[in-house]
Amino acid sequence: QVQLVESGGGLVQAGGSLRLSCAGSGRTFSTNAMGWFRQAPEKEREFVAAIAWTGGRTRYADSVKGRFTISRDNAKNTVNLQMNSLKPEDTALYYCARGRTMNIPDNTPRQYDYWGQGTQVTVSS
Numbered sequence: 001q002v003q004l005v006e007s008g009g010g011l012v013q014a015g016g017s018l019r020l021s022c023a024g025s026g027r028t029f030s031t032n033a034m035g036w037f038r039q040a041p042e043k044e045r046e047f048v049a050a051i052a053w054t055g056g057r058t059r060y061a062d063s064v065k066g067r068f069t070i071s072r073d074n075a076k077n078t079v080n081l082q083m084n085s086l087k088p089e090d091t092a093l094y095y096c097a098r099g100r101t102m103n104i105p106d107n108t109p110r111q112y113d114y115w116g117q118g119t120q121v122t123v124s125s
Contacts, residue, residue, distance in 0.1 A: 001026045002114040004096045009119030012086055016123070020081040022096030022116060030074035033099030035112055036081045038092035038121075047107035049081060050099065059104050064090075086123045093118040 008020040020036070035050035049070040050059045058070050069082040079096060097112035105111035 002029055002098055004029075004098065004114055004116035006094065006096050006116045006119040009094060009121045011122045011124065014086060014088055014123055014125050016086050017082070017084045018086065018121060020083065020094055020096075020119060020121070022079040022081075024077040024079075024098075029077065029098045029114075031102055033101055033104045034070075034072060034079040035097050035099055035104075036070060036079075037095045037097060037109060037112075038090075039095070039118075040092040043092075045095070045109050048094070050104045050107070051079065052104050053102040057104060059107070061107075083121070086121075088123045088125045090121060091123050092121060094121050 003025045005023050031053050033052050036048040037045050038048050039045040051070045051072050055072050067085045072079045095118045096116040098114040099105045100113050
């Protein structure tokens with residue numbers, strides 16, 4: 001079993017920054033890809049970013065490319081999402097998830113097997 005706990009969400013003005021963290025416990029996730037997803041009210045959960053097990057490869061949704069950066073520290077079992085130049089449309093509940101594979105899987109939720117409870121990000125205009 002893997003437990004994932006997100007932190008770092010909050011309220012920020014447009015143009016501001018936040019850093020989300022995901023701490024893992026239980027069975028290690030150091031040999032799995034990790035991802036961040038988000039879900040706004042009345043919208044489907046959408047892919048944000050992912051990182052391969054070594055940290056050497058990353059992938060981003062077009063909507064966040066150039067503004068968000070995903071990173072991981074396998075020794076500490078943590079995955080981070082640095083979010084800069086935030087926009088009101090970034091407002092959502094952000095989830096950390098473990099991929100089913102070592103390399104980055106398809107950008108769909110079903111390719112991820114363990115999920116955290118989410119952390120709320122609200123960007124005011």
